[in-house]
Amino acid sequence: MVIYHLWLLYRILHHPTKTVLGINTINRRIWVQTMMENTSKNGILAVQTLRNNIMASTLMATTAIMLSSVIAVLMTNSSLRGQDYALGGNSELGLSIKMFSILVCFLLSFLLYVQSIRYYSHANILINVPVGKIGLGTEYVSRAMNRGSYFWSLGLRAYYFSFPLIMWVFGAVPMVSCSFLMVFLLYFLDVYSGSDRREAVVTVEEMC
Template sequence: MEWKKCYLDVILVPLGLIISLLYHIWLWQNVKAQPLSTIIGTNANGRRLWVSSIMKDNDKKNILAVQTFRNTIMGSTLMATTSILLCSGLAAVISSTYSVKKPLNDAVYGGHGEFMVALKYVTLLLFFLFSFICYSISIRFINQVNFLINCPQDHLGILSIEYICELLEKAFILNTVANRLFYSALTLLLWIFGPVLVFLSSVCLVTVLYNLDFVICHDDKGKKIKDVHHENSENGNGHDDFVMSV
């Protein structure tokens, strides 16, 4: 395989994946340092309050908890099913000799060799497969929380709330990882049409995710919540209330 035929694949595709990876590393650091500035941290804090509220008044809200987790499991199951179906389809394409594995035409940039075409489908298969695994483990944790949250609190003690919150956070973190793997796989799906589209779609995906992942709210004085939280962290006040346990 000549370098002049695949140099765009070697440069643009890894560069797009690295941009996405660096963004998520930076996002995770913000979630840990300033959770209220991100949607992930804000939702995690809200879920902890919700679990505490459900368990303190379990007799009246046990049906609400079951229905909420049922809807969450249904969503994760749908995405897991979609991922495994795509894995099956890609596996069938890889093992076949059908002409779909051939390049569409010579106008497509990037490598057209058999190795490069196989690499595209194998990479897609791995992304969808890991996405399915994360969804499956997430469903397992949610099922555990579904049982534990309805247990009598008198027999579990106050520590059970923190334990259930940790299980729920693991479930949603895995769900988030699975979603991001699925989104990245969709950008890699454009690799069939050339590496240029993969790079452009990765940049667009990071831009869209940035606008969805970060939230800027204002308090009564008009100051940004992010800035207020940062000042409280420097002064040592209020930081421990919002740090997530993962």
């Protein structure tokens, strides 16, 4: 999965119109520009949209910290130490390492969603400032919103990484199988090959 995400990062940076994340970044920038062209008319819509994003990030952050608490309780439960799983055959140390890896994933996801809330909150205030009264224009606001979305995506990726680690508790074979399955599914979620890609390319050229 690490290799896949490095490949995905390369595609996003060099071929953004071929990835869903890249296209969404372009569209969010256009959306911010449209909202700020007439703040008196579009202000309520913009605030409600960002509020929905903040609520979604809050829900995911709450879920992540709750799962972290569950994993921490399992790690400190003496009755589970040294337990021999059917497929894993884990020692006490091996099981602790695996549970700690899962805990790190959920804690990282929590921190990423907190950062997402932070940037969405900044954008929520700045998006209603008239364009003529802000020194950096719409670019600064769209960058804040895109950063919030980036942290949202990274938080979700931390959730995705936890699935192979959970399967690792039961052994290496389930972990590898889950990793290949996750890469297969994520490829279809991340890569865009629609017929209207040419329109997205034209949009990028116009914005540049």
